[in-house]
Amino acid sequence: MRSAADEIRRSLLQGADPDTAASETTVVETIRRHLDAATARRVRRVINATGIILHTGLGRAVLPRQARDAMSEAMGPAVVEIDPATGERTVRTHAVQDLLVELTGAEAATVVNNNAAATMLILNTVAAGREVIVSRGELVEIGGSFRMPDVMTASGARLVDVGTTNRTHLRDFASAITEDTGALFRAHTSNYKVVGFTKAVELEELVALGREHEVPVIDDVGSGALVDLSRFGFGEEPLVPRSIATGADLVCFSGDKLVGGPQAGFIVGRAEWIRRIEKNPLARAFRVDKLALAGIEATLRLFLDESTLFEHNPTLRMLAMPAEAIEAKAKSLLERLQSVAPKLHTRVARESSQLGSGSLPTEDLPTFVVAPRREDFARAELARRLRSGEPSVFARVKNDELLLDPRTLQDGEDAEVVRAVENALRQTE
Numbered sequence: 001m002r003s004a005a006d007e008i009r010r011s012l013l014q015g016a017d018p019d020t021a022a023s024e025t026t027v028v029e030t031i032r033r034h035l036d037a038a039t040a041r042r043v044r045r046v047i048n049a050t051g052i053i054l055h056t057g058l059g060r061a062v063l064p065r066q067a068r069d070a071m072s073e074a075m076g077p078a079v080v081e082i083d084p085a086t087g088e089r090t091v092r093t094h095a096v097q098d099l100l101v102e103l104t105g106a107e108a109a110t111v112v113n114n115n116a117a118a119t120m121l122i123l124n125t126v127a128a129g130r131e132v133i134v135s136r137g138e139l140v141e142i143g144g145s146f147r148m149p150d151v152m153t154a155s156g157a158r159l160v161d162v163g164t165t166n167r168t169h170l171r172d173f174a175s176a177i178t179e180d181t182g183a184l185f186r187a188h189t190s191n192y193k194v195v196g197f198t199k200a201v202e203l204e205e206l207v208a209l210g211r212e213h214e215v216p217v218i219d220d221v222g223s224g225a226l227v228d229l230s231r232f233g234f235g236e237e238p239l240v241p242r243s244i245a246t247g248a249d250l251v252c253f254s255g256d257k258l259v260g261g262p263q264a265g266f267i268v269g270r271a272e273w274i275r276r277i278e279k280n281p282l283a284r285a286f287r288v289d290k291l292a293l294a295g296i297e298a299t300l301r302l303f304l305d306e307s308t309l310f311e312h313n314p315t316l317r318m319l320a321m322p323a324e325a326i327e328a329k330a331k332s333l334l335e336r337l338q339s340v341a342p343k344l345h346t347r348v349a350r351e352s353s354q355l356g357s358g359s360l361p362t363e364d365l366p367t368f369v370v371a372p373r374r375e376d377f378a379r380a381e382l383a384r385r386l387r388s389g390e391p392s393v394f395a396r397v398k399n400d401e402l403l404l405d406p407r408t409l410q411d412g413e414d415a416e417v418v419r420a421v422e423n424a425l426r427q428t429e
C-alpha cells in the first residue's frame with residue numbers, strides 16, 4: 001500500500017488531475033496492481049518468441065522432456081550418492097562420468113555447477129600460486145561480470161598474457177614458459193571473432209609445446225559441441241571430442257549451451273587431473289544439486305543415439321530447423337492472428353534468429369518472423385503487454401517493430417501466442 005501511495009503521489013507531483021489520479025477507483029486499482037505484483041511468483045513459465053535459442057534472460061536451454069521427467073522424479077528420495085548394489089556411499093558425479101567419457105573420448109570426467117566454476121576449479125587445482133599462459137586475444141568477457149582474467153586471478157593462478165590482440169604465435173607461448181608455469185590455457189572466443197590480419201595458436205601446437213615442457217594444456221571450449229554441427233553450416237564451434245583427441249589435458253564446457261541441458265560445467269580429460277580436481281575442497285562448493293544431476297544425466301543419454309538426438313533435444317532441434325519449415329509456421333501463425341484480430345496489420349518477413357548466450361555470434365540463422373502492428377498502438381506497448389500477460393510472451397523488438405520468431409516456439413505454443421496477442425489487444429477496447 002505504501003508503494004501504491006508513492007506511485008499516486010508521484011503522478012500528482014507530475015501534475016496529474018487529483019480527481020482521477022487520486023480517485024477511489026484509481027487508489028483501489030493501484031493497490032490491487034501492487035499487491036498482484038508483490039504476490040506473483042517471479043520465476044515462472046514464459047513463451048520465447050524472440051528467436052534467440054539460448055536466451056540468458058529466459059534461463060538458457062529449454063530442457064528435453066527426458067530431463068524434465070528425470071528431474072521431477074529426483075525431487076523425492078533418489079539414487080544420488082549411493083550404490084544400490086552394495087548400499088555403500090558413492091560420489092555423486094559418478095552418475096555422469098561414464099557418459100561423458102563415452103561421448104568425449106576422455107579418460108575421465110566430472111561435473112560442477114557451471115563452466116565458470118569448472119574453469120576456476122581447474123586453475124585452482126592445476127596452477128594455484130603458479131603462472132598460467134594465455135593469448136591476449138582470448139581474454140574473454142563472457143557477460144555479466146565473468147571475465148577470464150578475473151576468474152584466473154580469483155583461482156589463485158597468476159595470469160601471463162602473451163601475443164597481441166590480433167596475433168599470437170607459438171613462440172610467444174614458448175618464450176613465456178618458465179620454472180613457474182603451471183598451465184597453458186586456451187579459451188574459445190565464444191562471443192566475438194577477430195578477423196583480418198590474425199593468427200591464433202592451434203591446439204595441436206600448444207599440446208606439443210606443453211608435452212615438451214611437461215606443462216598441462218587446458219582448453220575452455222565454452223559452448224561444448226558434442227556433435228558436429230558443420231552439416232548445418234556451423235563450422236566455428238570447437239568439438240569437445242576433437243579437443244580431447246588432439247591431446248588437451250583438460251577440457252571444460254557448459255551444460256546449458258549447445259549440450260542443451262541444465263546449468264552445469266563439465267570437465268573432461270586426464271584421469272590423474274580429474275582425481276585431483278575432485279579432491280579439491282572447492283569441488284564441494286561447486287557441486288551440482290541432485291535435480292540438475294538428474295537432468296544432466298538424462299540430457300547426455302540422448303547423445304548416445306544421434307538418430308533421435310535432434311528430435312529430442314530442443315536446443316539442437318531449434319538450431320537445425322530448416323528455414324522453409326519456419327516459413328510455413330510463420331504463415332500459419334499469421335493466418336491465425338488475422339482471423340482473431342482483423343484490425344491487426346501483420347506481415348511475414350525474412351529475419352535472422354540467434355543461438356544466443358555468446359555462441360556462434362557471427363552465424364546467421366535465416367528465419368521468418370511474424371510482425372504484428374496496429375496503427376493506434378505504440379509498438380513497444382504491445383511488446384510490454386505480451387510480456388506481462390498470461391501466458392507471458394517474449395518477442396523481439398527491432399527498429400521499434402514487434403517480431404515473433406516461430407523458431408523458438410515449442411509444440412502447441414503458437415495457439416497460446418495467438419491468445420496472448422488477442423488479450424493484449426483487448427485491453428484497449
Ligand SMILES: *Cc1c(COP(=O)(O)O)cnc(C)c1O
Pocket residue numbers: 114115116117119140142146187188189190191220221222223253254255256264265358
Ligand atoms: C559461456 C562460457 C563460459 C561460462 O560458462 P557458464 O556455464 O555460463 O559459467 C566460460 N568460457 C567460455 C569460453 C564460454 O563460452
